[in-house]
Amino acid sequence: MNTELDFQKFHGLDPKALGSASEAMLEEALETLVSGIDRLDQSAADKMQERLDGKIKPLRSLGVLEDIASQIAGIMGTPEPKINGRAVLLMAGDNGVVVEGVSAAPQEITAQMFYSYLRGEAGINVLARHGGAEVICTDIGIVSPLDPPALMARRVKNGTDNISKGPAMTRREALQAILTGAQIAAEAIDAGINLLATGEVGIGNTTPSAALISVFTGHSVEEVTGRGTGLKDEALKHKESIIKRAIEVNQPDPADPVGVLSKVGGLEIAALSGAILEAAYRRVPVILDGIISTAAALAAAKLAPHCAEYMISSHNSEEKGHEIGLRQLGINFRLDFHMRLGEGTGAALMFPMVDAALKIADEMATFNAAGVTTGEF
Ligand SMILES: Cc1cc2ncn([C@H]3O[C@H](COP(=O)(O)O)[C@@H](O)[C@H]3O)c2cc1C
Numbered sequence: 180m181n182t183e184l185d186f187q188k189f190h191g192l193d194p195k196a197l198g199s200a201s202e203a204m205l206e207e208a209l210e211t212l213v214s215g216i217d218r219l220d221q222s223a224a225d226k227m228q229e230r231l232d233g234k235i236k237p238l239r240s241l242g243v244l245e246d247i248a249s250q251i252a253g254i255m256g257t258p259e260p261k262i263n264g265r266a267v268l269l270m271a272g273d274n275g276v277v278v279e280g281v282s283a284a285p286q287e288i289t290a291q292m293f294y295s296y297l298r299g300e301a302g303i304n305v306l307a308r309h310g311g312a313e314v315i316c317t318d319i320g321i322v323s324p325l326d327p328p329a330l331m332a333r334r335v336k337n338g339t340d341n342i343s344k345g346p347a348m349t350r351r352e353a354l355q356a357i358l359t360g361a362q363i364a365a366e367a368i369d370a371g372i373n374l375l376a377t378g379e380v381g382i383g384n385t386t387p388s389a390a391l392i393s394v395f396t397g398h399s400v401e402e403v404t405g406r407g408t409g410l411k412d413e414a415l416k417h418k419e420s421i422i423k424r425a426i427e428v429n430q431p432d433p434a435d436p437v438g439v440l441s442k443v444g445g446l447e448i449a450a451l452s453g454a455i456l457e458a459a460y461r462r463v464p465v466i467l468d469g470i471i472s473t474a475a476a477l478a479a480a481k482l483a484p485h486c487a488e489y490m491i492s493s494h495n496s497e498e499k500g501h502e503i504g505l506r507q508l509g510i511n512f513r514l515d516f517h518m519r520l521g522e523g524t525g526a527a528l529m530f531p532m533v534d535a536a537l538k539i540a541d542e543m544a545t546f547n548a549a550g551v552t553t554g555e556f
């Protein structure tokens with residue numbers, strides 16, 4: 180993979196020195212990234228729809244497949260888009276709030292699962308392989324040391340702080356996590372990947388996700404808080420009270436998305452926000468997964484409203500709050516699979532769907548070519 184991004188490509192930052200960049204430099208780079216995100220190319224999307232309307236079928240009878248094909252044409256700025264490479268960007272980080280008992284699972288699972296992803300044996304590896312995609316794993320903030328230490332090269336810090344007591348991280352750390360996520364997306368795109376999906380692992384991360392969704396949508400904590408890895412009723416009530424406290428203690432301002440991420444977010448969530456922004460900047464479609472990636476998407480869309488046009492939804496996670504987040508983004512879910520794993524597993528299921536959508540455009544015959552009678556249908 181090409182890691183030789185030049186300064187210009189990387190929003191004026193030295194891509195090798197994000198860790199030593201000042202807060203002001205990171206802030207400026209984010210501004211460059213955000214302000215470079217354009218609208219879809221509507222004429223390319225319309226031309227794709229014309230192509231599809233010429234195929235031997237009643238108009239729009241392939242529903243969402245047609246929507247996806249037109250969206251990708253608009254994103255890529257051509258009526259004949261091609262997918263050259265696919266990847267799940269899996270961001271791993273720990274969440275200090277787990278000490279409050281907000282997850283049914285112990286914290287060490289984050290690092291243990293990270294090694295499983297690297298070995299290619301987890302749910303996301305299976306489903307990404309099925310979709311012809313690679314999984315690019317990044318330790319953006321696991322709490323414990325990893326072996327070999329090179330695995331920690333992108334780590335911003337050793338887990339977030341407990342959001343029920345104060346901010347998850349400093350503003351500078353949030354900016355670094357966002358821009359690191361953007362950089363990882365940029366490297367993948369430079370290596371030829373032009374379809375991305377968001378994935379994550381981080382025990383406890385449905386807690387900051389619910390906090391973010393509550394802050395960005397205005398819905399109550401109760402409406403957006405779910406059981407995560409499987410909390411029982413009483414523990415769920417406790418999780419809600421912790422999220423309420425986190426919002427009360429930190430007073431996040433929804434008009435300042437970086438501030439919200441730094442106060443009640445997580446490192447893996449911030450990195451996904453950055454990856455989504457970079458995908459939009461580079462005109463690459465990005466498939467969303469469950470509640471955690473949707474929380475990241477809300478922050479990204481708050482920073483750059485047009486970037487929602489580059490998002491392709493996947494499933495409606497069983498986790499409460501996910502659909503509310505998608506609705507706020509103006510996006511409908513596509514799969515109703517009762518999944519609640521995360522990692523990018525729901526998103527990965529969309530790779531074959533996207534391929535199917537573009538194959539319809541490329542391989543299906545037109546009325547003219549097939550000699551089929553046209554009409555008002
Ligand atoms: C073995 C295992 C593998 C996972 N892979 C993703 N998650 C998912 O569960 C976690 C979020 O749920 P909560 O907020 O309740 O901790 C995240 O790591 C998420 O990716 C997993 C969870 C477990 C236990």
Ligand SMILES: O=C(O)c1cccnc1
Nearest residue numbers: 469470496498519520521
């Ligand atoms: O919606 C998700 O992605 C999710 C739900 C529960 C636990 N982990 C992830």
